[in-house]
Amino acid sequence: MSFLSLEQMPLSEVSERTARLRLHLNTLNPAASGILVFSRLALYHLTGAWVSGVLWVPMDGEAVLLCRKGIERAQLDSPMSRIVEFKSYSQLPALLQDAGVPMGDEVAVEMSGLTWSMGELLRSKLPGVVLVPGDTAMAWTRAVKTPWELAKLRLAGERHDKALNDTLPNLIRPGMTEREIALAVWDAFYSHGHQGMMRMQNAGEEIFLGHVAAGDSANYPTVFNGPLGLRGAHPVLPFLGYAGKVWQRGEPLALDCGFCLEGYHTDKTQVYWAEESVIPEEADRAQDFCLQIQEHLASRLVPGAVPAVLYRDCIRIALSNGMGEGFMGLGRNKVGFLGHGIGLAIDEWPVIAPTFDRPLEENMVLALEPKIGIAGLGMVGVENTFVVTPEGGRCLTGERFGPTFPA
CATH class of the missing domain: 3.90.230.10 (Creatinase/methionine aminopeptidase superfamily)
Known part of the structure; x- marks a missing residue:
């Protein structure tokens, strides 16, 4: 079967929004190596895809969209080239390492995109990584x-x-x-x-x-x-x-x-x-x-x-x-x-x-x-x-x- 996206977000949109997010992160979270984005609304804003998953935006290098479910829809709707599947937060370090954009010692997180219990689960799956709030950077990016x-x-x-x-x-x-x-x-x-x-x-x-x-x-x-x-x-x-x-x-x-x-x-x-x-x-x-x-x-x-x-x-x-x-x-x-x-x-x-x-x-x-x-x-x-x-x-x-x- 062959499907076409109802509307694919232009790559220039994704690039501009990601660049603006990095500027805000540099000001608000200067020690962070990047940001993990979880809410579907923010994921759409930054990728053009409505997916269940997480986006890694490194301070340097190309962003990676990781999908639990819906990777085929994401590949239709998003202009991004790096879209992969995952099943567990414990896979994130290795997947990102393989993509050439590893997480550093400190990572900003869109914390409002996770429930408390899911946030604690994420923390347990990323031992040794300091998680800091990245929500303010996200809010001003979308403003x-x-x-x-x-x-x-x-x-x-x-x-x-x-x-x-x-x-x-x-x-x-x-x-x-x-x-x-x-x-x-x-x-x-x-x-x-x-x-x-x-x-x-x-x-x-x-x-x-x-x-x-x-x-x-x-x-x-x-x-x-x-x-x-x-x-x-x-x-x-x-x-x-x-x-x-x-x-x-x-x-x-x-x-x-x-x-x-x-x-x-x-x-x-x-x-x-x-x-x-x-x-x-x-x-x-x-x-x-x-x-x-x-x-x-x-x-x-x-x-x-x-x-x-x-x-x-x-x-x-x-x-x-x-x-x-x-x-x-x-x-x-x-x-x-x-x-x-x-x-x-x-x-x-x-x-x-x-x-x-x-x-x-x-x-x-x-x-x-x-x-x-x-x-x-x-x-x-x-x-x-x-x-x-x-x-x-x-x-x-x-x-x-x-x-x-x-x-």
């Missing part, structure tokens, strides 16, 4: 997008905008349940090419479609690391929307639903009302304020800007305008960030948060999401995905920021 990645993100953003602003308004109306609206969102998304799967990289985080929150569902207690609450389908699946909650005519409907195309995500929140006449003055003011914060932040998404400074500036503006109480969530739903990196995962670096002091770089991509919870009513606000440029953030998810009304 800056290549032109190849940006083309995918632009296409995802265009379709995201059309789905939420052109298609969905014809499918929803007050009187529908959150679950019915969630199914309509799926219909709209699938009609524009959404691939169904979305991914998060932080430990324990999951996502399925996103948040569908009508009225006070938006302030319902949530475990999700975001300002928008929701009842969800069930306590064990706090996503989608609740079949028992109906969108009422005088309530906002907040949809925070990501879009994924060819592995790359955009994030966008759109707020819907039955019609303009039902929007309370308090909600109208809060929505305008969130749009102003988005514009304020986006204009400052330039190389050299410091996320922590941007965050503190916006919090100061919110407090000085009397918007502090519900800004970025009500009560214990409040979160300590205003935006996040995005790409192959929803939750990437950098984050617009008080602890991120590393300056932005051109072609980083971030979702900005200023939102305000209003007690007894719900949540208003906005979220869109931007790319960092010398002229400020360029929006990838359209210019129709809402509110939006059913057709």
Whole structure:
């Protein structure tokens, strides 16, 4: 049988990403002889293949992809020339020695790509090798997008905008349940090419479609690391929307639903009302304020800007305008960030948060999401995905920021 890859990642992409990873390793892990990469998302980013295995990126020499399962698929999808099979971590030293790129005394590891038990197993199979965390180098490598990645993100953003602003308004109306609206969102998304799967990289985080929150569902207690609450389908699946909650005519409907195309995500929140006449003055003011914060932040998404400074500036503006109480969530739903990196995962670096002091770089991509919870009513606000440029953030998810009304 003869098969062709659905899309083979260009070798230039693999080479550029590997070179950038080595630069970060040289700064953050200068004694490491290379890095072992384990998570399938990071493996795809660096090889173009979705495999079960491990990638060895030596500081000098050609990288080697080692597959437990799926070597034939890896050989189709990856442009790499060194792809081998293995069964046990104990084989790694000999296989890499044979490949001419042996591990040294110290090795960086993508530790978030392994469970604790698998990490301990790896340590036991590599006696005499000092394993150090290489996750920070990986995160900053993925933070800056290549032109190849940006083309995918632009296409995802265009379709995201059309789905939420052109298609969905014809499918929803007050009187529908959150679950019915969630199914309509799926219909709209699938009609524009959404691939169904979305991914998060932080430990324990999951996502399925996103948040569908009508009225006070938006302030319902949530475990999700975001300002928008929701009842969800069930306590064990706090996503989608609740079949028992109906969108009422005088309530906002907040949809925070990501879009994924060819592995790359955009994030966008759109707020819907039955019609303009039902929007309370308090909600109208809060929505305008969130749009102003988005514009304020986006204009400052330039190389050299410091996320922590941007965050503190916006919090100061919110407090000085009397918007502090519900800004970025009500009560214990409040979160300590205003935006996040995005790409192959929803939750990437950098984050617009008080602890991120590393300056932005051109072609980083971030979702900005200023939102305000209003007690007894719900949540208003906005979220869109931007790319960092010398002229400020360029929006990838359209210019129709809402509110939006059913057709």
